[in-house]
Amino acid sequence: MRPRRCPCGTGLTLDECCGPVHAGAAAPTAEALMRSRYSAFALGDAPYLLASWHPRTRPADLELDDDTRWTGLEVLAVEGGGLLAVEGTVEFRASYRRDGEPGAQQERSRFTKVEGRWVYLDGVTTG
Numbered sequence: 001m002r003p004r005r006c007p008c009g010t011g012l013t014l015d016e017c018c019g020p021v022h023a024g025a026a027a028p029t030a031e032a033l034m035r036s037r038y039s040a041f042a043l044g045d046a047p048y049l050l051a052s053w054h055p056r057t058r059p060a061d062l063e064l065d066d067d068t069r070w071t072g073l074e075v076l077a078v079e080g081g082g083l084l085a086v087e088g089t090v091e092f093r094a095s096y097r098r099d100g101e102p103g104a105q106q107e108r109s110r111f112t113k114v115e116g117r118w119v120y121l122d123g124v125t126t127g
Helices: 030-043 046-051
Strands: 068-080 087-098 101-114 117-125
Touching (some): 030 068, 030 087, 030 117, 068 101
Antiparallel strands (some): 068 087, 087 101
């Protein structure tokens, strides 16, 4: 059986890419955290999404739409968010299918570090 490819589109397996971050490893960059969050949406992992959300902006709970199948991720721009940074912004387009119809969500997301770990702060839909 072939290893499962990571949903975030790097071409790596899930175990080589977002899997360790889902299991508790710190994401090294804001982009890596954004990719891990996309993968969590694709895999239906709401607990990880909540855990990787800034405590100040995190909702009390999160219900994922079972009718949405995430089909691809395109990173459009990255500002900051490197290994030594404390803030970063990632703009992306996430493709999906809902009720057989294609769609996409484009967002400019802000990330920050809390206790040395990247977390999602907030985002603005851009497309």
